[in-house]
Amino acid sequence: MQTDGAKALLAGELAGRIASGDRRALARAITLVESTRAEDREKADALLATILLKTGKSIRIGISGAPGVGKSSFIEAFGLHAISKGHRVAVLAVDPSSRRGGGSILGDKTRMAELSKHGGAFVRPSPSGGTLGGVARRTAEAILVCEAAGFDTVMVETVGVGQSETAVADMTDLFLLLLAPGAGDELQGIKRGVVELADLIAVNKADGATIEAAGRTAADYANAARLLRPPTPWWQPRVLTCSAITGAGVAEIWRAVEEFRKAGGVQSGIKKRRSAQAKARLWTEISDALMASFKSDRAAAKLIPALEAKIDSGAITPGAAARELLAAFRGRKP
Numbered sequence: 379m380q381t382d383g384a385k386a387l388l389a390g391e392l393a394g395r396i397a398s399g400d401r402r403a404l405a406r407a408i409t410l411v412e413s414t415r416a417e418d419r420e421k422a423d424a425l426l427a428t429i430l431l432k433t434g435k436s437i438r439i440g441i442s443g444a445p446g447v448g449k450s451s452f453i454e455a456f457g458l459h460a461i462s463k464g465h466r467v468a469v470l471a472v473d474p475s476s477r478r479g480g481g482s483i484l485g486d487k488t489r490m491a492e493l494s495k496h497g498g499a500f501v502r503p504s505p506s507g508g509t510l511g512g513v514a515r516r517t518a519e520a521i522l523v524c525e526a527a528g529f530d531t532v533m534v535e536t537v538g539v540g541q542s543e544t545a546v547a548d549m550t551d552l553f554l555l556l557l558a559p560g561a562g563d564e565l566q567g568i569k570r571g572v573v574e575l576a577d578l579i580a581v582n583k584a585d586g587a588t589i590e591a592a593g594r595t596a597a598d599y600a601n602a603a604r605l606l607r608p609p610t611p612w613w614q615p616r617v618l619t620c621s622a623i624t625g626a627g628v629a630e631i632w633r634a635v636e637e638f639r640k641a642g643g644v645q646s647g648i649k650k651r652r653s654a655q656a657k658a659r660l661w662t663e664i665s666d667a668l669m670a671s672f673k674s675d676r677a678a679a680k681l682i683p684a685l686e687a688k689i690d691s692g693a694i695t696p697g698a699a700a701r702e703l704l705a706a707f708r709g710r711k712p
């Protein structure tokens with residue numbers, strides 16, 4: 379059993395190596411936060427506590443869309459464009475589906491061939507196994523680790539097959555929905571409500587034989603988007619077209635991201651979003667572990683306001699706060 383001092387020392391060393399740009403340390407740290415072993419969890423919490431003040435400075439972009447719409451190809455083009463503008467790009471994937479044979483991960487690797495090799499990028503395939511909630515929490519923490527490593531742009535790809543879009547929208551600043559030309563959202567397998575989550579909608583494959591269909595699809599969605607209530611009062615969702623293959627429209631989407639970031643900085647719009655997300659995650663942590671009995675425990679309930687305040691001020695992760703509450707709860711049991 380390691381003492382707290384020894385754990386802090388190890389966390390400090392790993393944090394230092396991450397900050398200095400050590401790729402292997404970054405990969406190791408993400409493996410640590412993804413681990414479900416209790417002893418790794420302690421080390422991960424120590425690491426996250428050490429790096430927390432260095433996190434939060436990136437733009438977090440969630441990218442979703444039906445299978446085959448071109449998410450990975452788009453991220454390759456989009457990520458390379460961002461790098462050409464001087465940014466450093468980390469890509470994380472969330473894949474809660476049962477496709478664990480390695481197929482999609484392998485596919486993503488080959489489709490992001492150039493980005494994966496680029497010195498300004500870090501591409502991490504999805505953690506395998508576990509519930510969506512578990513995968514989502516680990517990805518949220520992996521975002522923090524990437525930020526501590528100096529990545530100023532973090533993209534989270536998820537395949538739109540259920541609740542995963544919501545999970546990704548709940549851990550990012552900007553939710554970008556990719557669509558294919560032609561079909562309406564039901565036909566594309568987009569669940570009701572997902573379009574309403576989007577800050578940006580991009581109709582991909584605006585090239586070759588599908589260029590006109592892409593334009594029509596974008597116009598249809600732009601009309602629909604005007605009728606929707608925007609997810610936030612400070613940003614009106616936009617609909618654009620692009621081609622991951624020719625690169626058309628990619629620069630415009632990046633510009634829209636920059637404008638979103640600017641708008642979200644005014645009156646702390648993005649900060650408020652993150653604050654709401656962090657509080658939501660705190661509660662997911664608790665309910666996953668001990669929902670029913672925990673909710674009736676007064677000793678734990680008393681600690682909640684102070685911990686939420688600490689999350690707000692950036693002093694603690696939602697995960698670490700949840701474990702503190704559970705410890706207080708367990709302390710009351712015989």
Ligand SMILES: Nc1nc2c(ncn2[C@@H]2O[C@H](COP(=O)(O)OP(=O)(O)OP(=O)(O)O)[C@@H](O)[C@H]2O)c(=O)[nH]1
Binds near residue numbers: 446449
């Ligand atoms: N014409 C055209 N084809 C594209 C474009 N983007 C992607 N594709 C093709 O569409 C197919 C799927 O692309 P992916 O990037 O793997 O799509 P994905 O959404 O990541 O797929 P999953 O991860 O399996 O859900 C591939 O054959 C791509 O070459 C595009 O802009 N134009």
Ligand SMILES: [Mg+2]
Binds near residue numbers: 449450486
């Ligand atoms: Mg993909």
